Amino acid sequence: MGSDHHHHIVMLPFMALGHLIPFLELAKQIKQRTTGFTITIASTSLNIQYLQSTISSSSSISSSSGESTIDFAVLPFNSSDYALPPNTENTENVPLTEIGEFFSASLNLEAPVRKLIADITAREGTAPLCIISDPFFGWATNVAESLNTVNITFTTGGAYGTLAYISLWLHLPHFHTDSEEFTVLGFPERCRFHRSQLHPFMRAANGKDLWSRFFQPQISLSLKSSGWLTNTAEEIEPFGMEIFRNYIKLPLWSIGPLLPQSALKKSSSTSGSSISTQRTGKKLGIPAEECFQWLNLQRPNSVLYISFGSQNTIRATQMMELAKGLEKSEKNFIWVIRPPLGFDIKGEFRSEWLPEGFEERVRGNKQGLVVRNWAPQLEILSHESTGAFLSHCGWNSVVESLSQGVPIMGWPMAAEQSYNSKMLMEEMGVSVELTRGVQNEIVGEKVKELIEMVMDENGKGGEMRKKAGEIREKIRAAVRYEGNEAGSSVKAMDDFLNYVLENRQERESKIQV
């Protein structure tokens, strides 16, 4: 996509890894498809450092003259002013908890973002083409309006999960009913939701708590933006897209799933080397090579990969039962393990959290690998030996798994993960849930039974794998970018870019009149 004059897009990802990664992928794809664009990703210092370290290891980002470029702008992380709207009905002071500080800091980004947009406008003689912001930065809609640009909301989640999440926050249906089950505005009657699918802070939400007072206004403002981008594809979520579109009543472009090109080329690989292990910029507990050497020795589809994303961990008692169930199942596994809840998640791991001798035993008899803290997830999922994924159902994990045709064993924990899990089971048929949340105990024997069922080539496990394989093909078709054969997500990206370019022309012609 060419351009007559310089175009600037400012991106505002929420400060969490699961949001930063798709925003960066979005920036890379816009860069790849345009000339003469500057894409500035603005975030706090630590997040920018992380993005820069990821990008510097990727050759695709270097730019020659005329090509679009990706820039970074550092915003101050300032939680000193408690900026949440006051709780008018409850005059008790809300304690300035860590989460309150985080919410406060994300609201306080508005002022430096205003300055950033004003500086760009002064320097370039024209306002940025658009601001692409996270749904939790609803204030960006006000910024865009007052500074003569447009705001587009980008949900890094899928259509179904995002709709459930925003609609639940805005309507809190569980609060108005004694029933354990309820319907959610925007969803048909058949999609009943259950209280156990709500994170404890949402279960307790009544509109006056800290969480509601942050999410409700931010989401409401995001629904006043000019349109939404979603990290999914029309083909894999036709139902989700339909209900999401009906609900937001705004232009909606499904431009995903945003995954590195290398992850989408082959249908399976025998080594992870085709995908950059640097993508996530984090260090692996054991050398990546050892992971792949071990995977290379396993049979196709025989390994269960276990990871709960970038932020979550489970309780010590659950860890113990999961280990017992794994060992009893005798199935191969790679388990990304972190200290349990109640301990420093980045701290030392204690062997007492696992059955005695577990790690040595499974390594010795070649049943499995226990990886500390972090593993090259996408590379592991794309290895042909990987047969299923025990996942917290974070959206990135979901699309990474499905893009490789790997079925899921769900253990949703927070955010919109329960709704992703519900969709994976009810609409896609590619998942079964082990449990949900971190409150419930799990039992080793049941874990073993479910692992056996999922890893079984016949029966339900085989069916799930077949369906996941079909979704993998749909994902590949949606993101295909070859001449006239552009997939639906590629076309949606072009439609989106045309929309903001035309929108700018309209704004400029109004100013001239």
Ligand code: UDP
């Ligand atoms: N991830 C990884 N290695 C790990 C854990 C996570 O590479 O050991 C990556 C994973 O591939 C995904 C992201 O971190 O891209 C996690 O995002 P997701 O949306 O699944 O969950 P969140 O971290 O937001 O809860």
